[in-house]
Amino acid sequence: MDTVALMIPGDKAKVVKLSGKVNLRKKLLDMGIVSGAVIEMIRHAPLGDPIQIKIKGYHLSLRKTEASHILIKSLR
């Protein structure tokens, strides 16, 4: 399945599931990344990592390794 780490700027997708360690998952949930939420990929940081996404109307940055634990379904 696709993950947020693979999105390119401008892509939109729906969150399907979170994987990874408990701590990371809980943190992501707190930040509003729950199944069904829509994520818009905004950009990569100048050095390529981390990435900036838009979720629930605000901007969030996270590293690609973390983003790869957010499984998504593309909305195109």
Added chain:
Amino acid sequence: MKKKRLLDARSRVELTLSAIEGGKGRMRKLTDMGLIPGEKIRKLESSQSGPVILLVKGAKIAIGRGMADKIIVEEKIIKKTITIALVGNPNSGKTSIFNNLTGTRQHVGNYPGVTVEKKEGLARYGDYTIRVIDLPGTYSLTAYSLDEVVARNFILEAKPDLIVDVVDSTNLERNLYFATQLMELEVPLVFAFNMSDIAKAAGQHINEEAFSRLVGIKITQTVGIKNKGTTQLLKSIVETYQQKEQAKKISINYGKEIEDELSKLLNCLKAREPLIKQYPLRWFAIKLLEDDKDIIDFVKTEAGTEEILKQSALSRGHIMSIFADDPETIIADRRYGFINGMLHEVVTHTAESHLKASDMIDRVVVNRIAGIPIFLGVMWLMFKCIFILSEKPMEWIERAQAAMGAFVSGFLPEGSFIQGLIVDGIIGGVGSVLVFVPIIFMLFFCMSILEDSGYMARIAFIVDKFMHKIGLHGRSFIPMLLGFGCNVPAIMATRVIESKKDRLTTILINPFMSCGAKLPIYTLLIGVFFSKHASGNVLFSLYLLGFVTAVIMAKMLRKFIFTGESAPFVMELPPYRLPTLRGLFTHMWERGWLYIKKAGTVILLGCILIWTLSALPIHAQGDLSKSYIARIGKFIEPVIKPLGFDWKIGTALIAGVVAKEIVVGTLGVLYGAGEDKNEHSLNLRNALREDKYPDGRKVFSPLIAYALMVFVLLYIPCLSAAAVIRKESGSWGWMFFSISYSTLLAWIAAFIVYQGGRLLGF
């Protein structure tokens, strides 16, 4: 409790009958009416004449005024002091509201996690005194980082009378997620919907009344920066407090499957109620289901709780098997579902999406190609500005100090000990510190611009990859940057870093970030030994060296001491905001004032001590090389000789352990005291330039000056920084480690500079 006669007691408040004066007859008559000592009664009327009407055991009775005068009652004093806590997501405006409520100025900044420790202030409303506590922002009550733990523990353990949840209205969904968790804590709650100015401008309309009815919680719209809605908020606070018994309890329905498991857990918990009576039961059950580490640990430490643990494992397993996902995910889903349902009913948007401007700025500022040049440019510009803009004010202060010295000299016996102490010791010492106030104020000013505008978070975003490479975290960069101002707040700012290893590493490398107090030393030495157009570059090279050392040390610490992977980097990027001039000046003043206070106390004492040591013993008067301080300096001279330093420098370095600013003050005193007392030679700059060894060799050269600056840059954190390191790392061990390894490093680096420079022929 206050004892009073019933006749004089206040009406409509609860009174406890305490004694009846007079004979047995009267006693019997009253007891027959139910007026027995210990009984709780209420006075209904308080007219000037006629009988007194009482409410006893639900029945009204009337007694004569004479009788009422013989009855002694205790009046219960109503508690008029409320403790409230301001909580909410980071950057939602809690500190701004705190300032509005209490009138004090705390630091606000447009960067998540500026408040890292709880702060207290007082507010007044009617008869009430309200103790307001400003807590660090947190995204949830599952505590990850230290500042979140501070907030959670305060709510759970200190049990404030009421909680004010400061909600960022422009980001209702995520902010209310935190609110749902507060609601489960069953503490009286009030909402402040802050940033309502931005929300309105973006075309968002909230039907407060409907919202308030849905959740059973009072809502006030506020604008933190404009002090709007403050009185209304206070009113809601007091009203909610007064009717707390009637507060409607709202709980989220998590759906049949989860509710079933919750009630099983509740049954288990009820059997052990006394154990967890400090927590609301339902909240506790939810936390068990969510597998909250702290709560599980808490249960494990208690005896006879196997049943509870067994049930929660069972329930978790059951939910997992139904949903093929863990309970915490399902619970979070349901909470967001609840919020969405509510928002759907009460929030309308008249315009589409907001924050367009912020997106545009981001497009340029964190652009793939331009992002890094812009970042470096901003840093460079900042240092350039600081240097140029503070030049003139520094001259003024220097002149004022010289005038002051000359003026005071006139009143004191020429050449006496007391004249030396006051003019050279006190005025000279403190003056040479105050001279650098402008530069430090400028530094704090620039820092505040970065923070308040929202660029600080972008810096973390831009540098994270690099920071990650050296084993740190994008968030470590901000404490490092703050370290350029002062290591004390910088080390405290590491609390936003979630993992302990990342935190300790960041703390230990922080003193290498050249703090504002080291700036006076650089400016002095650069001004004397380097040409004007080289000065900027020399200064920049020092800051760079400090940074590089920090990077190398971080890498080493991560490799050899704090091994293991670093924490996740999940950070909010707040929208850009135009910093307010008032805000900037307040921050600059607050932080700068701390510096002045330091100069006024520790540094003043340091300067006096140093001057006295240099003037004593009396019989050595005039010959500085025989003074006490010279003996200390000379004692360590062999150790610093290979670095090109003489005993005066050694002495100044020792004095600088108290605070780095003292290095300059000490040099001032040492050279001031050693010179003839005519106008120009008093000038420290000339004194440094002209100072010679007995054999005629000059003490200073540009190379030695540079080695000295390198040494000062790296050696021993100042007393206050060391104290904070101890406090924040929680151990003396790390403090001593920090002190010794940095001093060793300083010696090695200065050695390389001096000896290497000599080999190269400088």
